[in-house]
Amino acid sequence: MPIFEYVCQGCGAFFEQLVMSREAAVSCPACHGLDVAKQFSAFSTKTAAGFSGSMGAGCGCAPSG
Numbered sequence: 001m002p003i004f005e006y007v008c009q010g011c012g013a014f015f016e017q018l019v020m021s022r023e024a025a026v027s028c029p030a031c032h033g034l035d036v037a038k039q040f041s042a043f044s045t046k047t048a049a050g051f052s053g054s055m056g057a058g059c060g061c062a063p064s065g
């Protein structure tokens, strides 16, 4: 199941939510607000700039720590 990243528009909290359905309601764990913005990780491409390079070298999957 996909895990999406969200940013609460109310308090600015950043959290991850395991989404089982596209229409699943997501609420902020901090303030329980429903005004959250989904963040697209890994596959977000606002512009084509830098995307035409060779994939694989530096995938951005840096280990968090």
Ligand SMILES: [Zn+2]
Pocket: 008, 009, 010, 011, 012, 013, 028, 029, 030, 031, 032, 033
């Ligand atoms: Zn919040």
